[in-house]
Amino acid sequence: MKEKVIVTKSIRSSPTKAALEGLGTRIWLGTGAGARQGGRVRVLIVGCGYVGLPLGAELARRGHDVFGLRRSADGEAELRAAGIQPLVGDVTELASLRSLPGAFEWVVNTVSSSKGGAEIYRAVYLEGTRNLIAWLAGTPVSKFVYTSSTSVYGQTDGSEVTEECPAEPGTETGRVLVETESLLRAEVHAQNFPALVLRVAGIYGPERGHLFQQFLRGEARVSGDGRRFINMIHRDDVVGSILTALERGEAGRIYNAVDDEAVTQLDFFRWLSEQLGRPMPPFASAAENAGRKRGLTNKRVANRRLREELGYRLAHPDFRAGYAAEMRRLGLRGEL
Secondary structure: OOOOEEEOOOOOOOOOHHHHHOOOOEEEOOOOHHHHHOOOOEEEEEOOOOOHHHHHHHHHHOOOEEEEEEOOOOOHHHHHHOOOEEEEOOOOOHHHHHOOOOOOOEEEEOOOOOOOOHHHHHHHHHHHHHHHHHHHOOOOOOEEEEEEEHHHOOOOOOEEEOOOOOOOOOOHHHHHHHHHHHHHHHHHHHHOOOEEEEEEOEEEEOOEOHHHHHHHHOOOOEOOOOOOEEOEEEHHHHHHHHHHHHHHOOOOOEEEEOOOOOEEHHHHHHHHHHHHOOOOOOEOOHHHHHHHOOOOOOEEEOOHHHHHOOOOOOOOOOHHHHHHHHHHHHHHOOOO
């Protein structure tokens, strides 16, 4: 039976969820009073970790009621210290979600797969998102932000990539992310689910940045001829992009969350070498290159929609600004 869609602005005047579930009807209650008036909003951050924790801290600082969902009770103290109310639940288990307190007006899904393979990606991202949609039915959610990845773009020719370009990844994990995005878009069009997607580039910042960490350890290698482009974004700007999407983002839209300038791997290492007074890393061997070839892309991801439609201004417009800040942080701590 095809589901009906009822969109209403008030919980008080809406049919009860229980009464509608038997009819196969999914309801979205629309924008809550806090979100409409720019006041206090109840926010749920799913996967309150490297990005979710500072995001929640900033939302709490702005006066919102923030809840952080993790799979275990580990780290509850750091959540409370940031002004976040900890919740324990697992997106892969719908029953686990249904035991949580509600309702929430803003939901941000920053859940991580813990670097698993396609099967784990499917459980956490695709089925986890499906469970969140089912759980949120009949609640006053007005904005759902899903953090996807620029890895959904499979281009290998160094071309500029916008949100209008085909998302045809060459890896199974990338295809799971595309399926998850498609699920959300279908819910937007069929059920008025208020979801939007941020396709996030490689995140760096405190304790993060794979190539940077390899360079500091003396383990970096230049892959191929070094001309493959790298697309990055500082964690501060991931948080800023999510905040801006919550406030101004449009349901059904996709926004690339990436800084202003892609850089080739070779130029990135050259800059690090000059800044830190260290030698350039060697080029990878043929065997090393062969091991890394699978799934590699080469593209320059554009962020014009993020900047022009949402009006977001990057705190770290390029890798130089972001990594200069990280070098200062490490220098002050005596780690360089």
